[in-house]
Amino acid sequence: MTTEINAAAHAGATPGETSPSKAVxxxxxxxxxxAGHWWQERLSSLALVVLFVWFIVSMLRLPDYTHATMVEWLxxxxxxxxxxxxxxxxxxxxxxxxxxxxxxxxxxxxNKLFTLALINFLVALGAAFALFAVLKIALGGGxx
Amino acid sequence: MHRNPNRPMSPHLTVxxxxxxxxxSILHRITxxxxxxxxxxxLIWWLxxxxxxxxxxxxxxxxxxxxxxxxxGLGLTWAFxxxxxxxxxxxxxxxxxxxxxxxxxxWSIATLVGSLVLTIALWAFILRGLWx
Numbered sequence: 001m002t003t004e005i006n007a008a009a010h011a012g013a014t015p016g017e018t019s020p021s022k023a024v025x026x027x028x029x030x031x032x033x034x035a036g037h038w039w040q041e042r043l044s045s046l047a048l049v050v051l052f053v054w055f056i057v058s059m060l061r062l063p064d065y066t067h068a069t070m071v072e073w074l075x076x077x078x079x080x081x082x083x084x085x086x087x088x089x090x091x092x093x094x095x096x097x098x099x100x101x102x103x104x105x106x107x108x109x110x111n112k113l114f115t116l117a118l119i120n121f122l123v124a125l126g127a128a129f130a131l132f133a134v135l136k137i138a139l140g141g142g143x144x
Numbered sequence: 145m146h147r148n149p150n151r152p153m154s155p156h157l158t159v160x161x162x163x164x165x166x167x168x169s170i171l172h173r174i175t176x177x178x179x180x181x182x183x184x185x186x187l188i189w190w191l192x193x194x195x196x197x198x199x200x201x202x203x204x205x206x207x208x209x210x211x212x213x214x215x216x217g218l219g220l221t222w223a224f225x226x227x228x229x230x231x232x233x234x235x236x237x238x239x240x241x242x243x244x245x246x247x248x249x250x251w252s253i254a255t256l257v258g259s260l261v262l263t264i265a266l267w268a269f270i271l272r273g274l275w276x
Contacts, residue, residue, distance in 0.1 A: 042238065045231050052228070060269065067201040070194045087187075094180045101173055126184050133191035 037096060044093040051086040071137055080138035084131060091127035095120065164252035172230040175223040183220050221266055226259035 058079060062069055073079050098119045106112045160166070193204035207213045233251050236242050242251055 067198045097176050098180055130188050130191050133195040136195050
């Protein structure tokens with residue numbers, strides 16, 4: 001965080017030319033969207049508590065775990081819809097969580113951009129596969 | 145990172161006395177990271193296997209009930225409960241509660257004990273038919 005300030009000091013910049021807080025804000029910290037990210041991470045975590053309690057209870061209530069039972073379970077909207085919500089919320093929560101870890105530990109701007117882009121692509125890919133599978137089973141397209 | 149070696153270092157991880165809150169804090173990230181990869185891989189495999197048909201699903205359940213699958217399942221279950229309980233603790237801390245030293249220590253340890261108890265309870269329930 002202090003790199004930019006130190007660099008400016010070494011370069012002989014006059015204090016007051018640009019205030020340290022502005023200098024940091026332009027290059028590293030939140031530029032107005034940080035609070036939104038923070039809220040979404042908390043709200044998604046609360047939603048996930050509810051969705052995963054539902055998921056665990058639903059799993060334990062199934063009579064058996066044969067293929068036919070799983071297909072029948074996911075064909076019911078009361079299972080498919082919460083499952084779609086669980087997948088969407090989980091991947092959104094993962095995207096935000098991994099982003100915070102990367103921002104804390106990856107300091108090089110290029111590496112950070114690359115890692116964050118990679119995480120976003122992988123999260124989108126994983127979410128798309130999971131959502132597609134549930135929709136296909138739920139809408140009756142799954143192989144018997 | 146460019147650092148002038150003549151400048152003093154701010155106190156970092158190594159200078160503090162290790163406590164349960166530090167363990168719980170780093171475990172939150174480790175379990176979150178592990179669930180993001182291994183947990184998500186298992187979830188996608190499971191859903192795609194159900195979609196692909198009986199044969200693919202048998203392959204999945206074959207691995208899930210193999211001892212390696214059970215070890216991974218136990219690990220993911222513990223990571224899930226640890227991350228969830230630690231996350232709930234964070235929500236309490238976010239509203240400004242639980243910063244008193246003794247209370248902070250108590251709830252840190254509570255997440256560790258709680259995740260173990262919940263993992264054992266869930267797996268005892270899952271495996272109850274096996275030895276009875």
